[in-house]
Amino acid sequence: MATANPVKSISGKKLLVQIGDGASPDEVFASDCMINAERGLALSVDSNDFVIPDCDDPDAAGWKEREVDGMSGTISGSGMLHTTSFATWFNWMESAAPKRCRVTLDVTAANGGGYVEGLFFLTSFEVKGSRNDKVTADVTLDSTGILTWTDAA
Numbered sequence: 001m002a003t004a005n006p007v008k009s010i011s012g013k014k015l016l017v018q019i020g021d022g023a024s025p026d027e028v029f030a031s032d033c034m035i036n037a038e039r040g041l042a043l044s045v046d047s048n049d050f051v052i053p054d055c056d057d058p059d060a061a062g063w064k065e066r067e068v069d070g071m072s073g074t075i076s077g078s079g080m081l082h083t084t085s086f087a088t089w090f091n092w093m094e095s096a097a098p099k100r101c102r103v104t105l106d107v108t109a110a111n112g113g114g115y116v117e118g119l120f121f122l123t124s125f126e127v128k129g130s131r132n133d134k135v136t137a138d139v140t141l142d143s144t145g146i147l148t149w150t151d152a153a
Helices: 083-095
Strands: 015-020 029-031 038-052 063-080 099-105 114-128 136-151
Touching (some): 015 038, 063 114
Antiparallel strands (some): 015 029, 038 063, 099 114
């Protein structure tokens, strides 16, 4: 028996972290082979909290209200170190400059596909390994400025 509203899900392989090449006007976005295991996008909101007192009963607890102060996004990625990528990531970190990035849900628009795009700084680049194992890498990218959503074509 089928459910009335089945969940539309996609494979984790269809969540792509893509980095722009900086070309203008036709920037090209590509996934780096080093982000081959885990990847994600976290969106967050910073808020200011205020407690509104009860004027009729000053001894009563007030209700908390919040106002949005700022929004941001963080891209995380990890995987087995793709050795030819090391210099690219190191140079990006050293440049202290943002790059245009996309996090793509690589499915049709009818299935919720599209991408989030914006400028991101490379804020963390970690390479680690242990004896008798492969070297892995972890990256964190933090947004600067507005992020936008575009439906799949």
